[in-house]
Amino acid sequence: MTTSQGNLAMVLDAIRKISPTLRENSKAAESHRWITEESIELLKEAGAFRVAVPERFGGLDLPAADQAEVLSEIARSCGSTGWVASVWMSSTWIASLYPDKAQEEIFANGSVRISGGFTPSGTLKATDGGYILNGSWRFNTGVRGAEWNICAAMAELPNGEHEELFAIVPISEVSVADDWYTFGAAGTGSVTSTVKDVFVPAHRVVDATVYDASTRDRWNADINGRNYNLISYILATCAPVYIGLAKAALDLFVERLPGKGITYTEWTEQSLHPYTQVQVATAANKIAACEALQRVWLESIQNREDAGEKMTVEAKAAVRGQVGYVVQTAKEAVEVLYNISSASTIARGNAFQRVYRDIAALSLHGLLTPVSSLEAHGRVLLGLEPGTEYI
Numbered sequence: 001m002t003t004s005q006g007n008l009a010m011v012l013d014a015i016r017k018i019s020p021t022l023r024e025n026s027k028a029a030e031s032h033r034w035i036t037e038e039s040i041e042l043l044k045e046a047g048a049f050r051v052a053v054p055e056r057f058g059g060l061d062l063p064a065a066d067q068a069e070v071l072s073e074i075a076r077s078c079g080s081t082g083w084v085a086s087v088w089m090s091s092t093w094i095a096s097l098y099p100d101k102a103q104e105e106i107f108a109n110g111s112v113r114i115s116g117g118f119t120p121s122g123t124l125k126a127t128d129g130g131y132i133l134n135g136s137w138r139f140n141t142g143v144r145g146a147e148w149n150i151c152a153a154m155a156e157l158p159n160g161e162h163e164e165l166f167a168i169v170p171i172s173e174v175s176v177a178d179d180w181y182t183f184g185a186a187g188t189g190s191v192t193s194t195v196k197d198v199f200v201p202a203h204r205v206v207d208a209t210v211y212d213a214s215t216r217d218r219w220n221a222d223i224n225g226r227n228y229n230l231i232s233y234i235l236a237t238c239a240p241v242y243i244g245l246a247k248a249a250l251d252l253f254v255e256r257l258p259g260k261g262i263t264y265t266e267w268t269e270q271s272l273h274p275y276t277q278v279q280v281a282t283a284a285n286k287i288a289a290c291e292a293l294q295r296v297w298l299e300s301i302q303n304r305e306d307a308g309e310k311m312t313v314e315a316k317a318a319v320r321g322q323v324g325y326v327v328q329t330a331k332e333a334v335e336v337l338y339n340i341s342s343a344s345t346i347a348r349g350n351a352f353q354r355v356y357r358d359i360a361a362l363s364l365h366g367l368l369t370p371v372s373s374l375e376a377h378g379r380v381l382l383g384l385e386p387g388t389e390y391i
Contacts, residue, residue, distance in 0.1 A: 011216075
């Protein structure tokens, strides 16, 4: 067993041990609109926040495929916790694309939680030694428990043109609103964040070369293995949450079956009804199909990066389309089981209804919604431009 395999096994074993607590805490996460401090501390102890930290700084530095496995396992216990973990993990990897000085500050403790987003709703104004940052960002998942936050912003150039830049700031410089009231993914606490007149030193700002991991002034700029295409990587670390939620739905449905009849019929055991058997198998195979397709894009991303090759438009569009298809199919797996569940499933105390609402809500995410993702993939397959820069 390699060191990487051993580290993955260690983290997965730790997460499975805390899974009952994460599942139990999902109720409190939803009611408080934020994951519990107990869950955060347990994930920290399990090593989840070291997974994407470079080994140079005491992290586990797991490849994208291993990260995906960890995230799927977390989401299987709690969808909101899985979604927050995916943002913290992917943003931690993004920090590895910043200059050395920034990395040394951010990764000082070997375990870190970073939030952020790529909607440039802020502004950066050049000043001596860096920039002045202002702006507000909606849907800022994880900001309530992060230590750093990535802020996308537009900077005006001397010639009057504008450039998209990405500043990373300590969470102490960020104010957080209380505006996350949703029917699904409620525990993610994806509130609006605001930064006002904050100085950001130049070493904590990167430009659009971050999209293909071409940023410089860093020790790992020319090391193959982790310099992934940014959008493909983010998609690859979001998709496991949907798969984890679908697995949770199957777990919960099967757990409730023993001794459960079908109301207003002569069936005293629902598990003996052929339709139940067919639908359970249908859901299970949809999940298996999602996992198989996930392996395809993870191999595509990793093999190219290991070879030091940048992903082609075709390859990137394929990842986005495949992820969109998995989001759609994982949601269908949950719906299949929901549709053969009893009326008591709608009760707030029933964990299945939370899974159902979480995956419905998360399937509307702009970068992951099936229609837009499949459209971009289909356009490229037909010889057209993808119609979006987000591939």
